[in-house]
Amino acid sequence: MTLRLFNTLSGQMDELVPSDGKAFRMYACGPTVYDYGHIGNFRTFLQVDVLRRALKLTGTKVRHVMNITDVDDKIIRNATAAGVPIGQYTARFEKAFFEDLDSLRVERPEQIARATEHIQKMVELVQKLAAVGAAYQTEDGSWYFRLASFPQYGKLSKKDLSGMEDGARVDVDEYEKDSARDFALWKAAKPGETSWDTAIGRGRPGWHIECSAMAMEYLGESFDLHAGGEDLMFPHHENEIAQSESVTHKPFARHWMHVRFLLVDGRKMSKSEGNFYTLRDLLLKGYKASAIRLALISVPYRHQLNFTFDGLIEATNAIDRLRTFHQRLTQGDFAAGENPALQAAAKKAQAEYLAALANDLNTAEARAPIFDLIRTANTAMDQGQLLAGDRDAMLAVLASFDAVFDVIEDRDAEPTRRALEYAEQAGRQADVAPELLARQGLTDEAIDALVAERTTAKKQRNFARADQIRNELAEKGIVIEDSKDGVRWKRK
Ligand code: AMP
Numbered sequence: 001m002t003l004r005l006f007n008t009l010s011g012q013m014d015e016l017v018p019s020d021g022k023a024f025r026m027y028a029c030g031p032t033v034y035d036y037g038h039i040g041n042f043r044t045f046l047q048v049d050v051l052r053r054a055l056k057l058t059g060t061k062v063r064h065v066m067n068i069t070d071v072d073d074k075i076i077r078n079a080t081a082a083g084v085p086i087g088q089y090t091a092r093f094e095k096a097f098f099e100d101l102d103s104l105r106v107e108r109p110e111q112i113a114r115a116t117e118h119i120q121k122m123v124e125l126v127q128k129l130a131a132v133g134a135a136y137q138t139e140d141g142s143w144y145f146r147l148a149s150f151p152q153y154g155k156l157s158k159k160d161l162s163g164m165e166d167g168a169r170v171d172v173d174e175y176e177k178d179s180a181r182d183f184a185l186w187k188a189a190k191p192g193e194t195s196w197d198t199a200i201g202r203g204r205p206g207w208h209i210e211c212s213a214m215a216m217e218y219l220g221e222s223f224d225l226h227a228g229g230e231d232l233m234f235p236h237h238e239n240e241i242a243q244s245e246s247v248t249h250k251p252f253a254r255h256w257m258h259v260r261f262l263l264v265d266g267r268k269m270s271k272s273e274g275n276f277y278t279l280r281d282l283l284l285k286g287y288k289a290s291a292i293r294l295a296l297i298s299v300p301y302r303h304q305l306n307f308t309f310d311g312l313i314e315a316t317n318a319i320d321r322l323r324t325f326h327q328r329l330t331q332g333d334f335a336a337g338e339n340p341a342l343q344a345a346a347k348k349a350q351a352e353y354l355a356a357l358a359n360d361l362n363t364a365e366a367r368a369p370i371f372d373l374i375r376t377a378n379t380a381m382d383q384g385q386l387l388a389g390d391r392d393a394m395l396a397v398l399a400s401f402d403a404v405f406d407v408i409e410d411r412d413a414e415p416t417r418r419a420l421e422y423a424e425q426a427g428r429q430a431d432v433a434p435e436l437l438a439r440q441g442l443t444d445e446a447i448d449a450l451v452a453e454r455t456t457a458k459k460q461r462n463f464a465r466a467d468q469i470r471n472e473l474a475e476k477g478i479v480i481e482d483s484k485d486g487v488r489w490k491r492k
């Protein structure tokens, strides 16, 4: 099965196949490590994770490169304000970023590339651009890209740049949205700023040149796919194309994937609106990392995701259903044999799941047949009609679902523990939800012991004690479920 994905460049759905016949080479713009990542950032990284996992699930080998922007205007400004070298400033946020990716179970790209470790490659690219007349140096020693030298500029974002003023320049990394200008490739050193002494002068790279240089370094002059949030389409990606293709005269990336921005409660997320959330903020409110992952990926990447707390609760409940079903399958006793109706249902769900992913990574449509199957199989189990062969078929479907969604195995304790550690270090204890603290106070062993005590109490017909234990646990977010296969408990 071959995945098809909307390509911003071609304006149509294109098939994703490795052009070298070996591995699918993809580049995704990474974070600027000047602060903790917010859920909008992670929505984009999660959707790229969905892409790479879906490629692997359908048998395609992936070579995925992601940059870390560890030098830019904001970083320099913040590090200066904090009175520390930029490396020291960014190290903390880079570490936090990778911890957050782990919490959300975002797979690591095959190659991580830090801007500050590839300065020489960027300098060489500027030199090549100068050699073909696409770059010029200004009096202060900075280098700019000459937009007029690249007539295809605007082909990705389909912007009409006819009113563009030749020679007008912009030298900041934060752009006015609609102004196409000659942009900085290399910024001459300003007193007190971090800089590198190089063949094109003392200074530091512009933001765009880093992605061109590092993408070509690891993936070659022409590769399969480039991804990022929709805000990067213009000017960042347009600039990457101009810088790269001016030198190589080859298509830089064949396919461009842009993830639509997330809204929170129907509005643009912003600190001043009070609707701005980092991953850590949500973990401290007591939400599970798996629920945050599911909520952020369940709306397909080209649709606007409106993030709400109701949505997080829906995701939490969906994960409960998945985990409970998985537990029933693995712990139950099933007679040998196969039920043809269930075998057919499993096959159908699997086919629909894959077809939805293959159709522009439609995660919402991919989820639906899995939950339908769970409903059918649960009913069959209740009636004793699910047999051992059916259990195996169901587990295979769940495994294929989890190869992309990755929420069934409960690994939620570690992200929460890390978030609590962070709260302590950052002096944010006041932001920890009281239920979360209560829940954390109880180890699995302590809960097992209380559940066992309750079972004994019930056997001895001491219902008052049994109810008391149930209520005590409920207050701490532990739910007990009595079923015919025994007693189960879970953290809410
Ligand atoms: P940054 O660290 O700001 O360079 O952003 C890292 C990634 O997150 C980029 O691909 C951005 O396009 C993406 N991004 C930033 N804000 C949002 C948002 N609200 N929704 C989705 N993606 C976002």
Ligand code: ZN
Pocket: 028, 029, 030, 211, 236
């Ligand atoms: Zn980039």
